[in-house]
Amino acid sequence: MTNDTDGAPMKRGRRAEPITRRTAKNGTAAYTFQLDIGVRPDGSRERQRFTFPTLAQARREYRRISTDVAAGTFVKRNPTTVAEFLIAWLDGRRDIRPNTLAGYRNHLKPVIEHLGEMTLQRLRTADVDALVTLRLEGKPVAQRDKRGRRAAEVLAFLRSQPDGAQFADIYAVLGNSGIKALDRLVASGEALRPARGRYVASQPADPQRPKIPGGVTARTVVSMLVIFSAALDDAMRQGLVTRNVARMVKRPAIKHHEMATWTPEQATQFRDHVRDDRLAACWLLTLAGLRRSEILGLRWSDVDFDSDTVSVAQGRVVVPGVGTVTGDPKSKRSRRALPMPMEILTALRKFRVQQASERLSFGSAYHESGLVAVNEDGSPIRPETYSAEFALRSKSAGVPAIRLHDVRHTAATMLLDAGTTAIATAKWLGHDPAITLRVYGHVYDDALAAAGDALLGRTRATELR
Incomplete structure (x- = not known):
């Protein structure tokens, strides 16, 4: 038996829960308890008081909270807002390339603007779902205040x-x-x-959510949700939230668009057209499936004429608000050494000789960068300039206008269509083999059918019918 604050005897529950009944001067009762919820950095214990209007609710929450504390899954009240957490999360991403980080910031900008003033622990699935609707349809969803x-x-x-x-x-x-x-x-x-x-x-006012643009594509919204989910996964690991509400939002379906590629004949037509071009070696590397960033970041020291290989060791990309920067390749798989065909090696040798002549011509005004893809004065070619020059060469070659990146798709399609295995194709492109099969699976279907014929004798089965 214990006494409450009024001196009246109060029966303890079967588990002797340390719940105290407090009665205000107006007669209103409340039920409180304290729990050790962790240890402070100085080694002292950290206690927190919980108050509930009914004894039943207090008992229920005492058991839940004490169980979470024992399991190490209890989340303390934290005033961190969505904006504060996401900005700190972005600032701490040192494991990705600058242009990738710029993309993350761009995709999370609507989240910060629309939900940023909310505390992270108050964020609900309905809040994120409303943002998705706003981004897709351009109009907010009226939501009832669930607080009552x-x-x-x-x-x-x-x-x-x-x-x-x-x-x-x-x-x-x-x-x-x-x-x-x-x-x-x-x-x-x-x-x-x-x-x-x-x-x-705890907050001066409910967040005033600014208007954000709507009518974006489903792919843009899915990218936003994927990055937001990754951030909330880290929030869970830090013990700031108990669940990832962004993962509970139904993602819009992305319409599949068939990628644009050249046929082998069109690729040959373009190759013949640029054979005498100053940048012929670079265009051949593009036809070989290298990324724009990989070609623009290629150094002469990465070209080994003795072993006939080209090593992808760095890339040059455009970072919004910063400019063109040089850094690591896109991923670990992107770092690779490729045995090059003799046509590309011959073009590279010719280009190196031409650059030596240009260096003598410009003298001290020549820019020494050690890069392969440079202008006549040695200055590095800008990524947007390279794409624009490719578009001009395509038009003059009389081949269909496709994106520079679509030439990479063309190379992958030609490799698979020629019977190259998915693993070898992925290694050549610097891809994950699973991505290669998913993206170019339609090309690989014929090879799979041939494998089935070899195993089960489809021709003989047809004759038996």
Whole structure:
């Protein structure tokens, strides 16, 4: 048996839960308990008080919270907002290339603008789903405040009191239902009790969500959700949230668009057209499936004429707001040494001789960079310039206009169509083999059918019919 704050005897539950009944001057009862929720950096224990309007709710939450604490899954109340967390998360991403990080920032910008002022722990699946609808359709979704009308009134009253509101004042204005709503707000962290009998709102006002552009593609929205989910996974690992609400949002279906490629005849037509071009060696490397960033980052030291190989060791990319930067290749698989056909090696030798002549012509004004893809004065070719020059060469060659990156698709298609295995094709392109099969599986279907014929004798089965 224990006594409550009024001196009245109170029976403990079967598990002797340390729940205390507190009665205010107006007769309203509340049930509280304290738990050790962790250890502070200085080694001292960290305790937190929890308050609930009913004994049943207090018992239920005591068992849940104590179980979570014992399992190491309890999440402490934390005022970090969505914007604060995402900005810190982006600033800490040192494991990705600058242009990839710029893409992350661009995809998370709508999340920060629309949901940034919300506390991370208050974020719900419905909030993210509403953002998805806004991005796709360009119009917000009206959402009912799940806190309830009375809770909204309590928050408005607390915000109207700069120094906080007294318990008695809240009861006088909003009655017993207001006190119950206050208890719920305290339990959720939306209201705080800085001193005995005094309460304040944890946030000055509900976030004012600015308008963001809508009508974007499903692919853009999916990219936003993928990156946001990755960030929330880290938030879970840091113990800031208990679940990843972005993973619970249904992602819009992405319409499949057939990639544009050249036929082998068109690729040969382009190759013949640029054979005498100053950048012929670079165009041949493009036809061989190298990325633009890999060609523009290629150094003469990466070309080994003795072993007839070209090594991909760095890339040059455009980073919005920064300019062209040189860094590591796109991925670990992108770093590779490729045995080059004699036609490409011959073109590279010719280009090196031509650059030596240009170096003598420009003298001290020549830019020494050690790169293969340079202008006549030795200055590095800018990525956008390389793409523009490719478009001009394609038009003058009389071949269909496709993106520079689509030439890489052309190379992959030709490799698979010629019978090269998916693994070998992936290694040549610097791809994951699974991605190669998924993207170019339609080309590989014929090879699979041939394998089935060899195993099961499809020709003989046809004759038997």
